[in-house]
Amino acid sequence: MGRKPCCDKIGLKRGPWTIEEDHRLMNFILNNGIHCWRIVPKLAGLLRCGKSCRLRWINYLRPDLKRGGFTDAEEDRIIELHSQLGNRWSKIASHFSGRTDNEIKNHWNTKIKKKMKHLGLDPATHKRMNDITHQTDPNHMCSTINEGAEIKDQTPKDDVITETTETLILSDNDEELLAKNCKTLCAEEVDLESLFETQGNEISSSPFSSLYSNISRSESSSYLAEDSISLEQWDLDMTDPFVPWDLFANLDDSLFFL
DNA sequence: AATTGGATCAACCGCATTCGG
DNA sequence: GCCGAATGCGGTTGATCCAAT
Numbered sequence: 473m474g475r476k477p478c479c480d481k482i483g484l485k486r487g488p489w490t491i492e493e494d495h496r497l498m499n500f501i502l503n504n505g506i507h508c509w510r511i512v513p514k515l516a517g518l519l520r521c522g523k524s525c526r527l528r529w530i531n532y533l534r535p536d537l538k539r540g541g542f543t544d545a546e547e548d549r550i551i552e553l554h555s556q557l558g559n560r561w562s563k564i565a566s567h568f569s570g571r572t573d574n575e576i577k578n579h580w581n582t583k584i585k586k587k588m589k590h591l592g593l594d595p596a597t598h599k600r601m602n603d604i605t606h607q608t609d610p611n612h613m614c615s616t617i618n619e620g621a622e623i624k625d626q627t628p629k630d631d632v633i634t635e636t637t638e639t640l641i642l643s644d645n646d647e648e649l650l651a652k653n654c655k656t657l658c659a660e661e662v663d664l665e666s667l668f669e670t671q672g673n674e675i676s677s678s679p680f681s682s683l684y685s686n687i688s689r690s691e692s693s694s695y696l697a698e699d700s701i702s703l704e705q706w707d708l709d710m711t712d713p714f715v716p717w718d719l720f721a722n723l724d725d726s727l728f729f730l
Numbered sequence: 731a732a733t734t735g736g737a738t739c740a741a742c743c744g745c746a747t748t749c750g751g
Numbered sequence: 752g753c754c755g756a757a758t759g760c761g762g763t764t765g766a767t768c769c770a771a772t
Binding site for chain 1: 741
């Protein structure tokens with residue numbers, strides 16, 4: 473028997489997205505918004521399933537994505553949130569504007585996890601790994617205590633970890649506040665103009681970097697000044713695979729439900 | 731120059747949850 | 752309340768890149 477597939481996969485394309493596919497998906501969403509992912513590929517002329525389109529949009533094409541490496545402050549925040557929320561990546565991602573759950577999850581698995589292990593911390597519990605050894609095997613006590621001392625000397629982040637584990641127990645009020653802050657953060661409109669201004673080099677890692685570098689500040693401001701915009705109105709060269717993110721600024725609000 | 735192995739991250743898979751009739 | 756469809760989510764995989772040998 474087995475589960476029915478989410479969509480008819482016969483004839484559907486898989487694997488990495490091409491520029492042409494990105495272009496089609498982005499143009500479709502720009503013009504129509506998102507109402508039902510299942511019909512998006514059909515209407516956009518893509519041989520992909522809706523799920524794949526959704527993922528591509530959320531993780532790569534979304535205009536408010538930050539991209540670029542994580543800062544130390546962001547890493548600390550991830551560790552803090554992970555200590556409170558566990559592997560609930562979408563919840564953690566909701567505390568960052570412009571970061572996806574997939575991005576955070578990857579960063580956790582490839583970088584943070586290793587760092588924590590290197591520091592003698594269990595990434596799952598955020599506690600010292602040798603503390604566990606301590607409890608379960610008293611014969612190793614001497615060696616683990618020495619290791620612990622060594623770790624403390626070499627890790628300035630220890631304080632952060634200790635502090636965050638202390639905040640594990642939240643009162644109802646705290647949780648309510650946390651949820652409220654999260655909502656506010658998600659509801660905030662993304663200021664693409666300031667994003668353009670402040671992100672500078674970070675954008676360079678994006679495939680859209682060449683585009684950013686080609687738009688002058690005055691040009692981007694004039695895009696934002698338009699009241700209503702359509703693709704034809706912008707007079708875009710549709711052979712260009714990239715659409716300026718600035719142009720997203722005046723889209724229907726419903727587009728920014730994410 | 732060729733090979734190998736580790737790191738990275740986009741994309742997929744399948745289960746869980748939500749939604750609508 | 753039930754059921755099927757749609758969507759969300761977290762774990763995992765695999766392609767690619769790059770440094771080391």
